[in-house]
Amino acid sequence: MNYRMIINTIGRVLAVETVLLLLPFVTAILYQDSSVSAFLITILITAVASIGALLVKVRNRVIYAKEGFTIVAFAWILVSIFGAIPFYISGAIPSFIDSLFETISGFTTTGASILTEIETLPKGILFWRSFTHWIGGMGVLVFVMAIVPLAGDRSIHVMRAEVPGPTMEKLVPRIKGTAKLLYSIYILLTVVEVIFLVAGKMPVFDSLVHAFGTAGTGGFSIMNASIAAYGSPYLEYVIAIFMMLFGVNFTIFFLLLAREFKLVIKNEELFWYLSIILIATLAITFSIMPQYGGFGEAFRLSFFQVSSIITTTGYATADYCQWPMVTQMILLLLMIVGACAGSTGGGMKVSRLIILLKKVRRDIHKLIHPRMVGAIKMDGKTLQQETVDNVSLYFISYMLLLFVLSLIVSLDGFDFTTTFSSVVACMGNIGPGLGMVGPSGNFSGFSNLSKLTLSLAMLFGRLEIFPLLLAMSPSLYRKK
Incomplete structure (x- = not known):
C-alpha cells in the first residue's frame, strides 16, 4: 500500500476544499451574516490539515486499484468532517453529529436533512449547504483531477472508484481530459x-443554490416548503426537466456534442430511463387526478415528483405521502432503481437493472438449453462476464446492506415504513422517504446511532459500496 501517495492525494483534496470554502465565506461577507467567523x-483549520498532508514526501506516485479505493473512501470522509465545521461553529446546527449528517447528506447529494427551520439560516450557511451538492454531484476526486494532476493515467483507478455505474469509460485519451x-x-x-430560473423571476441567489441542488441531484432547498414555496408552474417544469x-x-451529452446521434438513439439505458419516467408519470397522473380535479395539474405534480425521485434529487412540490398507496409504491421502486450510470443521480442505476434482467433471462434459457452460450449485450456490444458478475455482486451487497442498516435503525422503534424508507432514501441518495x-x-x-448509520448508508450509496467496504477491511492494510 502506497501510504505516502494516499496521504498526499488527500492533502490535495483538502487544499481544494479550502479554496472552495472561500465562496461561502465571501457570500457571508456580502450578506453581512453571522457565519463569517465560522467559515x-x-x-x-482545513488549510493547516492540507498543508500537513502535502508535506509528506512521495517517492512513488503510482496509484493502483487498492490505493484508488482507499483514497476515495477516506477523502470523502475527511471532506465531510471538515465541511461540517461551519455548521457547528456558527451554531446553525448545535450538534456535531447533526452537522456531520447534514454535510454528508450534502456531499453525497442525498438531501436528507435534520433541519426543521431553513429560511432563517445565514446566507453563507445556505450557500455552503447547497454548494456541497454541486461539489459532490460529479465527484470530489473528479473535480480535483480536473484541475490538479494526480498520477497520470494511473488515476483512472480513483475515477473508477468514484464515478457511479457498472463501467467507467474515458471520453478522451487522457483521464484528466475526461475529468x-x-x-x-x-x-x-x-x-x-x-x-432559465432567473428568467422565471426566481431571485438570483435562490436560482444559484437551487441550480446547485438540481445539478448535483441533491435537493437541498432554502425554503421550508421546497420548490412548492414559489408557486410557479414554470419554475417547476424547468427544475423537473x-x-x-x-x-x-x-457520455450522452458528449456524443451529442460530437454529433454521434445514432449512438444516442441506440443507447439502451437512455431509452429505458426515459420510458420509466414516462410510464411512471402517466400512472401516477391518472391515480391522483381525482385529488387535483384535472389532468394538467396532476401531470405537472406527477412529472416533477417522478423526475425528482428517479434522479434521487428529492425536491418536492407536493406531499406524496398523501397520495394513493399505489403511487407511493411506484415512487419507492423509483428510489431503488435510480438514474443512469455516469450521471449525478444515485440509486442502483438503470444500466444495472437492464443487465440484471438480461442475466435472469439468459439463465432461465440456460435451464432449458444447458449447452447454450448466451452473451449479454448492451448497445450492441457484448459485456465481459466480469462486468455481469460485478453487477450481481453489487445487487447482492446492496440488498444485504439495506437489511443490516435497516435492522440498526429499527432500534429507534419507528414504524416499518419510516425505518425502511429512511434507509432506502439514504442509500439511494434520495433524501425524503415515506x-x-x-x-x-x-x-x-x-x-x-441511527443518524451515524444513515450517514454511513449515504456514503455507501454514493461510493457504490465497495470503496468504503474495502477501506474498512483490515486485510487491505496487511503487509504481504
Whole structure:
C-alpha cells in the first residue's frame, strides 16, 4: 500500500476544499451574516490539515486499484468532517453529529436533512449547504483531477472508484481530459439552468443554490416548503426537466456534442430511463387526478415528483405521502432503481437493472438449453462476464446492506415504513422517504446511532459500496 501517495492525494483534496470554502465565506461577507467567523476558522483549520498532508514526501506516485479505493473512501470522509465545521461553529446546527449528517447528506447529494427551520439560516450557511451538492454531484476526486494532476493515467483507478455505474469509460485519451470535459458539461448545464430560473423571476441567489441542488441531484432547498414555496408552474417544469437531464449519463451529452446521434438513439439505458419516467408519470397522473380535479395539474405534480425521485434529487412540490398507496409504491421502486450510470443521480442505476434482467433471462434459457452460450449485450456490444458478475455482486451487497442498516435503525422503534424508507432514501441518495421522513418531515427524530448509520448508508450509496467496504477491511492494510 502506497501510504505516502494516499496521504498526499488527500492533502490535495483538502487544499481544494479550502479554496472552495472561500465562496461561502465571501457570500457571508456580502450578506453581512453571522457565519463569517465560522467559515474563516474552518478555512484555517482545513488549510493547516492540507498543508500537513502535502508535506509528506512521495517517492512513488503510482496509484493502483487498492490505493484508488482507499483514497476515495477516506477523502470523502475527511471532506465531510471538515465541511461540517461551519455548521457547528456558527451554531446553525448545535450538534456535531447533526452537522456531520447534514454535510454528508450534502456531499453525497442525498438531501436528507435534520433541519426543521431553513429560511432563517445565514446566507453563507445556505450557500455552503447547497454548494456541497454541486461539489459532490460529479465527484470530489473528479473535480480535483480536473484541475490538479494526480498520477497520470494511473488515476483512472480513483475515477473508477468514484464515478457511479457498472463501467467507467474515458471520453478522451487522457483521464484528466475526461475529468475536464465532464466538468465543462456540468458547469454549462448549471449555468443554463440558472438563466432559465432567473428568467422565471426566481431571485438570483435562490436560482444559484437551487441550480446547485438540481445539478448535483441533491435537493437541498432554502425554503421550508421546497420548490412548492414559489408557486410557479414554470419554475417547476424547468427544475423537473433539468433534474431529468442531470440524471442522464454524461457520455450522452458528449456524443451529442460530437454529433454521434445514432449512438444516442441506440443507447439502451437512455431509452429505458426515459420510458420509466414516462410510464411512471402517466400512472401516477391518472391515480391522483381525482385529488387535483384535472389532468394538467396532476401531470405537472406527477412529472416533477417522478423526475425528482428517479434522479434521487428529492425536491418536492407536493406531499406524496398523501397520495394513493399505489403511487407511493411506484415512487419507492423509483428510489431503488435510480438514474443512469455516469450521471449525478444515485440509486442502483438503470444500466444495472437492464443487465440484471438480461442475466435472469439468459439463465432461465440456460435451464432449458444447458449447452447454450448466451452473451449479454448492451448497445450492441457484448459485456465481459466480469462486468455481469460485478453487477450481481453489487445487487447482492446492496440488498444485504439495506437489511443490516435497516435492522440498526429499527432500534429507534419507528414504524416499518419510516425505518425502511429512511434507509432506502439514504442509500439511494434520495433524501425524503415515506412516513416520518416524507417530503413534509425530516430526520431530526432519529437517535445519534441511527443518524451515524444513515450517514454511513449515504456514503455507501454514493461510493457504490465497495470503496468504503474495502477501506474498512483490515486485510487491505496487511503487509504481504
